[in-house]
Amino acid sequence: MVPHLITALTGPINELEQRILESLPAIERWFRLEWMEHTPPFYTSVDVRNAGFKLAPVDTNLFPAGFHNLTVEMLPLAVQAAMAAIEKICPEAKNLLLIPELQTGNTFYLMNLQRLMQIFHQAGLNVRLGTLDESVKAATAVELPDGSSITLEPLLRTRGRLGLKHFDPCTILLNNDLSGGVPRVLDNVHEQYLLPPLHAGWATRRKTNHFAAYEEVAKKFAKLLGMDPWLINPMFARCGEVNFSDARGTECLQTNAEALLAKIKRKYKEYGISEKPFVIVKADSGTYGMGIMTVRDPKDLAEFSPKARSCMSVTKDGQQVSEVILQEGVPTFERVNDAVAEPVVYMIDRYVVGGFYRVNAGRGIDENLNAPGASFVPLAFAEAHQLPKPGVKPGASAPNRFYMYGVIARLAMVAASYELEATDPNAEVYE
């Protein structure tokens, strides 16, 4: 299924699709060379937006949930990628400790956990769940809608190691993005592999670091393909000190929004795009689709409406917003059954293992779709590698389109690896 794109089949994205297909061996080799120099994140999901005239990642998640939204046909790919990942990290491993988010009341999140456990079990590991919830004092079964259950266990910390009762893992896999900071129980775990590393958590990570790295990657890749990097790169700016409750930092936001909108306008003119430019304002750290605002006119930022204030001022786990990213808005012109849709691509190690469309009938093309009302339609990535044939009309073939999405998502993954290297607090140890 290729979702309906409003734009005609002759836009820049179709040229890009054509060029990406023709350059497939060169592109795959380019990724291979990148992975010789850099370590891919353990797992990654990337939100991609296809505007017809432009295709860009808008969010890169290093603690992806939503694995249960992938089709079961994709499981073998995920298992094989997990095998490759484990083999590199800890081939002797028997046990994997998975540390989840605290939202154990969220059925969908529990299904994600169950799927992750299944993937790593099939890859050859005993997988158990250790919770950061200190109120959990003993193994506790949590039921899933299908009648099955998963068991949360209290973490057991010894001097050098982290585990569970009678369970000593070689690798500890975080599926918790550490929005609330790094809990003490995770400090100084040096004898085991703790992945992703703590500085990939939102306590440390900044979207502006990621998109600065992505800009670098997009430029290198655009050079390889001989194209304008803007076609795959969302421009951005940053304000370091913003407080939405007392409107501090408004000037910075306004100035930057104005400049960014002007830059977008120039690009739209260059390409003859008649869309109205917009900017997305969101917290520089944090996730979960909270604290995201669409700005079409910088004046909107002068006086915050109470609604905007309440929307922006608190993100997940009650963090105050103080650093802000302003990002070029990339409208999504894809539709699944008339509802606005954006592709989300999942990777384990360096491999694309699946994806889905996030669909939200209640939202506009210039709004965040990761919000109440969102639903999920699996992408046919399992066929992605099968058909990319130059003969197929651009925009008309699901495998060709999804191959392109997978390329863009992997560019964001390369950027994440640059970002994690640059922000590694222990980097001097290796130099």
Place this chain on the structure above:
Amino acid sequence: MVPHLITALTGPINELEQRILESLPAIERWFRLEWMEHTPPFYTSVDVRNAGFKLAPVDTNLFPAGFHNLTVEMLPLAVQAAMAAIEKICPEAKNLLLIPELQTGNTFYLMNLQRLMQIFHQAGLNVRLGTLDESVKAATAVELPDGSSITLEPLLRTRGRLGLKHFDPCTILLNNDLSGGVPRVLDNVHEQYLLPPLHAGWATRRKTNHFAAYEEVAKKFAKLLGMDPWLINPMFARCGEVNFSDARGTECLQTNAEALLAKIKRKYKEYGISEKPFVIVKADSGTYGMGIMTVRDPKDLAEFSPKARSCMSVTKDGQQVSEVILQEGVPTFERVNDAVAEPVVYMIDRYVVGGFYRVNAGRGIDENLNAPGASFVPLAFAEAHQLPKPGVKPGASAPNRFYMYGVIARLAMVAASYELEATDPNAEVYE
């Protein structure tokens, strides 16, 4: 689809299936540890036979053809495995040279080549075909039934390197099993990766070496699972000098067949199996289902019938049979639409990427199925990793059954890697 097994659902194979599923993490870890010490063959296909009371590999092919018989759903797995393989061997590679068999009149073989080219193209390589046929003096297109075509090119040898006109590959992949000996053009290729190595070809390889290695692997694996290795290991013997045209070596064959039949009989008695034992006599080197004989009574070997002589005396490319393997016959009790069937499992690098049932309505359960009349039914390996759940009744679930086949096939692949190490003519260089 699980093919109909004649045996009841309570036989030793179902116990084995149960035990293999329960031990999944331990088994996968065991393979990981093996691959830390040993290098998997580049690609492998294994013929497996399920007798209900016993499950064993009967042939391990290191230059597999038949990739076109895998379902397209399995392609992404094959591509991902090929990516992993290439990345280890030659990550900077742009070009792959594929050297095929000479049977360019065989449409099925051409389809296999096309599929292989597709897999390695998707994995990020420019793939071209260089033929050993010296009568090909210029690029020659060969048409396929679907109207597409593939191009055979003459090999171009320089002092240190092998390639094609304007095509210098990093890796040379043989899909030619060298039954006719090693052509001079492949000698002393030291600057490039030539895979599989020349000593994996039938000019050097011996089935008895393989099954001796497999016996070792089967014993280790059986110890891990606490079971009798015979349940997965076909016993064998060897005669070094047999000439079927003048009946030389008959005594060796008779003595060995008698001893082997007696050993099988003892095992059948131990397990209460009422089948009539048989032995398969085949060339110790060579392939293509030629020169294979089923022996139920050693007396059959005393005086060769003219038919047996003409059948045995020549194998592929006109090699005289002189070394012979006698292998415990493993009947296949699987049926697809009433025709006798045996699973064939395909691997690239260490990963199972697919498989099919070889079906032959004109053959018996104790005969070689790789013969005229054979057809192919894809195995649902794409689901293999998805469901292995202990709750499913043994023998009743396709994924569980195919997971078990994949395990046995991988044991044969481990054996092949032992075998290639032991027979490596350059081994002393590394020691």
